[in-house]
Each structure stands twice: as structure tokens, then as C-alpha cells.
Amino acid sequence: MPRSAKEIADFLHARLAGDGGVQLTGISSISSASQGDLVFVEDERNVAKAVATPASAVIAPESAGATLNSKPLLLHPHPRLAFARAAQLLRAGPNRRAGIHASAVVHPSAQLGAGVAIDERAVIGEGARIGDRTWIGAGCVVAPGVVMGQSCEIYPNVTIYPGVRLGTRVMVHSGAVLGSDGFGYVRDEKTGRYEKFPQIGRLEIEDDVEIGANSTLDRGALDVTRIGRGTKIDNLVHVGHNVQIGEDVVIAAQTGLSGSAVIGNEVVIGGQVGIADHVRIEAGAILGAQSGIPSKKVIRGKGVVFWGTPARPIREYLKELAVLARLTKRE
Numbered sequence: 322m323p324r325s326a327k328e329i330a331d332f333l334h335a336r337l338a339g340d341g342g343v344q345l346t347g348i349s350s351i352s353s354a355s356q357g358d359l360v361f362v363e364d365e366r367n368v369a370k371a372v373a374t375p376a377s378a379v380i381a382p383e384s385a386g387a388t389l390n391s392k393p394l395l396l397h398p399h400p401r402l403a404f405a406r407a408a409q410l411l412r413a414g415p416n417r418r419a420g421i422h423a424s425a426v427v428h429p430s431a432q433l434g435a436g437v438a439i440d441e442r443a444v445i446g447e448g449a450r451i452g453d454r455t456w457i458g459a460g461c462v463v464a465p466g467v468v469m470g471q472s473c474e475i476y477p478n479v480t481i482y483p484g485v486r487l488g489t490r491v492m493v494h495s496g497a498v499l500g501s502d503g504f505g506y507v508r509d510e511k512t513g514r515y516e517k518f519p520q521i522g523r524l525e526i527e528d529d530v531e532i533g534a535n536s537t538l539d540r541g542a543l544d545v546t547r548i549g550r551g552t553k554i555d556n557l558v559h560v561g562h563n564v565q566i567g568e569d570v571v572i573a574a575q576t577g578l579s580g581s582a583v584i585g586n587e588v589v590i591g592g593q594v595g596i597a598d599h600v601r602i603e604a605g606a607i608l609g610a611q612s613g614i615p616s617k618k619v620i621r622g623k624g625v626v627f628w629g630t631p632a633r634p635i636r637e638y639l640k641e642l643a644v645l646a647r648l649t650k651r652e
Contacts, residue, residue: 323357345358348407354375437457440457445463446466460477469486485525488529490528491532495534500540503541504561522562528550532554536558547565558575558578561577561582576594581599591607607625
């Protein structure tokens with residue numbers, strides 16, 4: 322659906338410079354822009370380059386306001402963020418028709434909200450509750466008793482175990498497994514054998530969470546594993562039992578969180594980070610890629626980058642590397 326430059330500027334609370342009647346139909350990068358596209362630049366020096374493309378309008382930093390251009394500028398203090406929000410208006414959503422595909426299996430006791438779409442070969446278990454406008458992709462399994470809020474998007478081949486609760490607007494990508502048993506065993510010292518510790522807890526995922534492809538989130542052992550509102554989890558991430566993740570946390574691919582770890586609000590975790598059991602990462606800390614955090618360690622420092630194994634503030638880590646380099650040269 323075409324939108325005028327003025328309509329988008331108003332939506333973004335951006336200042337419009339130029340013709341607000343220009344019609345926009347999509348988004349693009351600068352290198353592949355065509356007529357009707359909206360592009361963005363974060364540096365005033367790149368405005369001229371963006372204007373020279375076939376794109377019909379440009380989101381630019383506020384400092385570009387004095388520049389005269391042949392096409393409209395949408396001036397915003399955070400162009401990348403504004404572009405992401407504009408995409409919500411301009412990108413056509415998937416064409417999903419409400420209804421149940423003939424090959425899907427839905428238990429008679431399951432409760433489906435208005436506008437729910439269930440694709441081929443999906444299975445919806447006994448007593449499951451699915452909120453309005455939620456989409457369940459092909460081959461998904463939603464176990465008995467699962468509760469799912471409104472406007473969720475569950476991509477094909479996702480498995481959701483019993484005892485899982487999803488909030489509204491949760492997005493789960495293909496191959497993810499939610500609510501599987503945690504890795505908990507008790508060793509019999511006499512026989513040396515391991516016996517399974519009960520894994521009967523729950524997994525609760527709050528609103529606006531996104532979970533990447535082939536990620537796995539365990540249920541609590543006796544209590545609950547919780548993922549806070551707005552958290553974004555990349556592909557191939559493992560979350561162990563009883564883990565507590567706060568709000569607006571970002572976790573990159575191939576990270577593993579062991580049981581009972583606690584992650585505060587707005588923590589950023591890089592790729593391939595290993596977090597041992599009972600670790601506490603306090604609000605706002607940043608863990609660099611491939612960091613390792615030993616059991617029961619507490620990481621604190623809002624905005625502080627931690628790196629290495631065991632993880633420590635990056636300045637300290639770099640100093641240690643410099644000393645090691647000097648010692649190596651002496652040899």
C-alpha cells in the first residue's frame with residue numbers, strides 16, 4: 322500500500338524537507354534502490370549519494386536539514402531506527418488467510434481466537450489456547466495446554482512442549498524447540514550411573530520476544546524459565562532450565578546459557594558466549610563474542626564491555642594481551 326512521504330514523516334515524528342506528496346511503496350538499500358523506495362543514511366556526507374539514486378525519498382540525520390535536494394528528506398535523530406519503523410508501514414506482510422488447513426490436526430478442545438491461521442500438517446494439542454491473529458506454520462507441534470497470545474508468528478517445524486506460555490507478538494523461527502527438558506541428572510555414587518532429575522517446570526515467554534531458528538529453550542526443572550519482554554534471541558542459542566532473562570536483552574548466535582543463570586535487563590551478549598550455571602549478569606553489561614563466564618560469577622557494569630575467558634573488562638583484557646605480546650617478543 323503506497324504511503325506519502327508526509328504520512329511516513331508524521332508516523333516517525335521526523336521533520337520533512339521537500340515534497341510530502343511523493344508516494345513510497347517499499348524500502349531498499351542505497352545500492353539496489355528503485356523508484357518508489359525509501360532509503361536511509363546515518364552520515365550527512367552520504368546524503369548526496371543517496372539522493373543520486375533512483376530512490377524516491379531519504380531518511381537522513383537532522384544535521385542534513387540545510388542541504389537543498391531534488392527529493393524529500395525525512396530528518397530524524399536516529400535514521401536507522403526511523404528506517405526500521407518505516408518498514409513496518411511499507412513492507413507488505415505475508416499473505417496468510419485465517420483458517421485451518423485440511424491436513425492440520427486440531428484437538429476439539431483447543432481454543433482458537435479470531436483470525437488464527439494454521440498451515441499444513443500442524444498439530445494443535447488438547448486444551449491449547451491460541452490468541453487472535455496468530456499464525457502456526459506448516460509442520461509445527463503445539464502440545465496440550467500451551468497458551469499463546471495474540472499476533473504470534475510461529476514459523477514451520479517449531480515444537481512447543483506442554484507447560485509453555487507465550488505472550489503477544491512473539492515470533493519463533495523454524496526449527497526452534499520450546500519447553501524441552503533441562504539437562505539435569507543426579508549421580509548415584511555407588512553405581513556411577515546418572516538418574517534424571519525431575520523436569521516438570523514451565524517456560525514463560527513475554528510479549529514482543531523473537532526466537533531464532535533452531536534455538537532451544539528448556540522448561541524449568543521445578544519452577545520456571547522466563548524470557549522477558551522485548552528480548553531478541555538469535556539462531557542456534559541454547560537457554561538452560563531455570564534461566565531468567567530480563568527485558569530488552571540481545572543474545573547472538575551460538576551462545577549457551579547454563580541452568581539458573583540470571584540475565585538482567587538490556588544486557589548484550591555476543592556470539593559463542595558460554596555462561597555457566599548460577600551466573601548473574603547485571604543490567605546493561607556487554608559480553609563480547611566468545612567470552613566465558615565461570616559458575617556463580619557476577620558480572621556488573623552498565624555499558625562496560627567484558628571479554629575473554631574468564632570474562633573481565635575489555636581494558637583489563639587488552640592490557641593482559643599487550644603484556645603477553647611483550648614477553649613473547651623478549652623470548
